[in-house]
Each structure stands twice: as structure tokens, then as C-alpha cells.
Amino acid sequence: xxxxxxxxxxxxxxxxxxxxxxxxxxxxxxxxxxxxxxxxxxxxxxxxxxxxxxxxxxxxxxxxxxxxxxxxxxxxxxxxxxxxxxxxxxxxxxxxxxxxxxxxxxxxxxxxxxxxxxxxxxxxxxxxxxxxxxxxxxxxxxxxxxxxxxxxxxxxxxxxxxxxxxxxxxxxxxxxxxxxxxxxxxxxxxxxxxxxxxxxxxxxxxxxxxxxxxxxxxxxxxxxxxxxxxxxxxxxxxxxxxxxxxxxxxxxxxxxxxxx
Ligand code: GLN
Numbered sequence: 250x251x252x253x254x255x256x257x258x259x260x261x262x263x264x265x266x267x268x269x270x271x272x273x274x275x276x277x278x279x280x281x282x283x284x285x286x287x288x289x290x291x292x293x294x295x296x297x298x299x300x301x302x303x304x305x306x307x308x309x310x311x312x313x314x315x316x317x318x319x320x321x322x323x324x325x326x327x328x329x330x331x332x333x334x335x336x337x338x339x340x341x342x343x344x345x346x347x348x349x350x351x352x353x354x355x356x357x358x359x360x361x362x363x364x365x366x367x368x369x370x371x372x373x374x375x376x377x378x379x380x381x382x383x384x385x386x387x388x389x390x391x392x393x394x395x396x397x398x399x400x401x402x403x404x405x406x407x408x409x410x411x412x413x414x415x416x417x418x419x420x421x422x423x424x425x426x427x428x429x430x431x432x433x434x435x436x437x438x439x440x441x442x443x444x445x446x447x448x449x450x451x452x453x454x455x456x457x458x459x460x461x462x463x464x465x466x467x468x469x470x471x472x473x474x475x476x477x478x479x480x481x482x483x484x485x486x487x488x489x490x491x492x493x494x495x496x497x498x499x500x501x502x503x504x505x506x507x508x509x
Contacts, residue, residue, distance in 0.1 A: 256474070257290035258308040258465050264323045265295040265313075268350050271402055273313030275449030276345060279458050280309060287478050289466070298326040304337035308465040314348030314405075314447055317360040317378070324366045327353055331369035338371050343465045344441035347450065351435065351443035352376040352407050361406055372436040372443050373415035374427075376407040389496035390424030390446055392434040398422070399434075399454045400492035401446025409445070411436055418444055423496045440464045453492050455485040 262277050277293045284291035296302045304310065315323075334354075338344060344354070352358035355374035358366045361381050385406045392399050399419055408428035411417060417427070418435030426434035426445060435444035442461070444450060451458040459477050466474035 255288060255290055256466065256470060257292060258284060258462070258469065259306055260291050260293045260309045260311065261302065261304070261307040262293060262295050263310065263312040263327070263350070264297060264315075264319075266297065267319040267323055268313040268315040270314040270316070270348065271404065271447035272449040273311075273347050273447055276311050276313070276347070276451040276458075279449070279451040279455075280311075280462060283455070283458055283462060283477075283480065286480050289462070298323060304330075304333050304342060307337065307342065308469055309343045309345070309461055310334070310337070312344075312346045312350030312354070314350060316349070317362070317406075320349045320353060320358065320360070320366055324353065327369060328367060334369055335371060338439055338441045341440050341464075341468050343461050343468065344371070344443075345451070345461060346371075346441070346443045347447060348403070348405055348445050351445065352405075352409065354441070354443055355409065355436075358407055371441055372438055373412040374409050374436055374443075375412075376409040378406045379408065381406075386425035386429055386445075388424055388499060389492060390426065390434065391422040391493060391496045392419035392424070392426060392446075393422055394419035394457065397456060398489070398493060399446065399450070399457055400489055400496065401444070401448040401450045401453065402492075403445045403447065405445055409436075418442055423499070440468070448492065452485060453488045455480070455482045455489075 281291045346354040353368045354371040355368045358376040361378040417433035
């Protein structure tokens, strides 16, 4: 890339009006800001049901969480995009899929009413809601990702189980993560990241945000773009510390919940 060209990244947010729980749209905003601070243009677009869009136009795909009802509404449209999105991931496309979006990027999600919603099988995982009588997984989460803490807020009835060989994204330190039993949080396939963390997750976890940007820059412009200029992260790190504090001050009950 010549120095005269301003690099740019296309960020596609799938179903922004339907899958956007607990501030998930903040993920796009964070990517936009962290790109702008480095003179990378981030073009954020929303992709709704029936929109004419292909992942060839994308450098980063975001999908957020939603209630079962909203997941059901997007399911058929997402199915139609399944082959395209699987190819995109195979081709090192960058994805962040959160909670309800994460569930639909697995093989399927069996919702609270017992009905199956087919997923697109990016992640080798299935999600099952044990029914309305069983408590949801709610609270602040701390997980260990590549030796560092990632923090976020979770609120899900569904429990995700990774099939053998499917890598998790992180290990739960406090909170439930995928299912409250196996200590795993999220999933990772190539450059596709799935997680239960809302919050939104990227504003509080700048290293994770930069990982997505760096992967997208390398894919689009080549390996020399892997290292991003450091930014002043003091505000983001304060938010991170506060989320750590909130999770830890929930005390033993929070730590014990992991095995609930
Ligand atoms: N409806 C899904 C569940 O309850 C996902 C919720 C979410 O995205 N926070 O598990």
C-alpha cells in the first residue's frame, strides 16, 4: 500500500436492529474509533433480512445477541447466507459473533420452547436451552484469553457445548461462559471468534478489538500490516478494571457459579 492510500476496512453488522442486546452495537463503534485513530477508514454497514450483500464486501463481520424470538426471525435469512459465510471464514475472514449470534453460528440452537433453530455451522458446537424453569446464566464474566483477562456481561438461557476438537476462545475464571460446567468460554475457528460476552465486549477489551483489526488488515493488505500503532487505552482499561472489580465483588457466589 502506498503511503498516499488510506487503508480501509469494511465492517458488516448482521441484523443490527434485531441482534443487538446489552450494547453489542458498541463493538462496531469501537472498531470504528480504533481504526480512525490509526487513519484506517472503517466503513460500517448493517445487513438486514433480505439485503443484497455478500461477504466478499467484508473485512470484519459482527453479529450480536438477541432473544429467542429475534433469533428465530433472522434464522431463515442467515441460513441463506450460510454457505457464503462459511467460505468467508475458510478464507480467513474475521468474525465476532456474540451470544445469540454465536449460537446461530454453531450447528443449531434449541430454544427455550424446545424448537430447533438451525445454525450455519461455522463453529463445531451446539447450544441448548434447558427450558424456562432452569435459571439463566446471568452476570459479569472474567475469562482468560491468551494469558490475559477478558471481561464482559452474560445473559443467556442457552448452553453451548463444543464438539471434540473445537477450540474454545478462553477459559472461564468467574461466571458461566459456554455452559457453566466445563469452564470454557466461546469458540474460535481460524479468524472467527464466538463469545457469550456482551457489554459491549470490545470497548472493555482493547486487545481483543485490536486483534480483529490486525487480522483484517493482514488479510486485506498483507503481513506487514499486522502491527497496529499503540493507542492511549487508559479509558478502556479503566472500564476493563471496573468490570473485573464487579465480577470479583460478586464474591464466592460468582466463583462458585462456574460449576453450578
Ligand atoms: N436467546 C439466547 C439465549 O437466551 C441468546 C441470548 C443473548 O443473546 N443474550 O440463550
